[in-house]
Amino acid sequence: MKSQLEFRANSAHLLLTLTDSEFTMKPAPFDYLTPQTLGEAVALLERFDNEGEDAKIIAGGQSLMPMLAMRIARPKVLIDLRRIAGLDYIREEAGVIAIGAMASKRSAEESDLIRNSQPLFHAATSLVGHRQIRNRGSVGGSFAHSDPASEYPAVALVLDMQMKAVGPGGERLIPADEFFVTYMTTSLEASEILTEVRMPVLPAGTGWAIQEFARRNGDLALAGVALSLRIEGGVCRQVRMAAFGVNPTAVRLPAGEAALEGQAPDAAAFARAAAAAAAALEEPMSCIHAPGEYRRHLVKTLAERCLVEAAGRAR
Ligand SMILES: Cc1cc2nc3c(=O)[nH]c(=O)nc-3n(C[C@H](O)[C@H](O)[C@H](O)COP(=O)(O)OP(=O)(O)OC[C@H]3O[C@@H](n4cnc5c(N)ncnc54)[C@H](O)[C@@H]3O)c2cc1C
DSSP states (O other), X not given: OEEEEEEXXXXXXXXXXXXXXXXXXXXXXXXXXXXXXXXXXXHHHXXXXXXXXXXXXXXXXXXXXXXXXTTSOOOSEEEEOTTSTTOOOEEEETTEEEXXXXXXHHXXXXXXXXXXXXXXXXXXXXXXXXXXXXXXXXXXXXHHHOOTTOHHHHHHHHHTOEEEEEETTEEEEEEHXXXXXXXXXXXXXTTOEEEEEEEEOOOTTEEEEEEEEOSSTTSOOSEEEEEEEEEETTEEEXXXXXXXXXXXXXXXXXXXXXXXXXXXXXXXXXXXXXXXXXXXOOSOOOBTTBXXXXXXXXXXXXXXXXXXXXXXXXX
């Protein structure tokens, strides 16, 4: 039997043909390089790209290693970022929280700055996998991996985050709504490295919530919702909602946002907004774990619960 897997990562589009005998727990052979500086790492990526060789960054390895082991990815070269100093900071710069790509998710979870100043990102981090995965997995790796079921892309859309990328041409900032392209594909170029993610400090009086449903604790979610809102003059304002696990990448929920904007924060308005958000979802993904219509139902239920929770915080 042959199965076709179409896998996209970091703008590289690989069409892989796997036979049963190739499903294995041993990666295909690869070279392993450990640059000491960011410049060295970018130069390596550029060189291999020019030579038409498939080189991949490895950060925490929590997503890439299983893909190598299953031979879903077969890069010729792995370029490890862990020897590069100074990519694991978490700091505030004039109202913006900047997280170095190699900061672990565990360090983000333990950061008082993130807990106090950006609680939505903090809550999302605590939902990622298990503690062991958060210990090893980097924050930047989750953004670059762009898993449709990952919490971070949805939070990035809600918070209008920006991603800093460094490549042969220098540095650029990419807004969240341009960064996540589709299933495991970002707008990073082949020779670019994600070095930082940036998010605003949450303004006082902003309510937020993130909820997800997974079959087992620590699994990637079947569906989830993240959102924020304010209550001004007795009505909801600045409503931002996003869903994950439902489409090939996280999506804003504009119909839900519009339904709640300017409405009194009560149960009926929350139910209407959640129903509008779910109804407008385009072709929710189906798989053996959950049909698309079940995912739509989850979005409605989770959005309604999130709105109640966020309104409570906003008050
Ligand atoms: C059992 C299990 C449960 C999990 N549950 C969740 C979950 O609930 N939510 C969730 O979001 N994730 C989950 N994950 C994934 C986990 O969060 C990974 O840590 C994360 O997806 C990747 O981070 P990493 O540092 O391990 O990256 P790696 O695995 O090293 O790399 C992942 C990909 O990103 C690229 N990459 C990494 N860093 C960079 C960079 N700085 N610049 C450019 N490209 C880069 C790599 O080339 C690779 O393609 C789970 C993983 C496991 C094994």
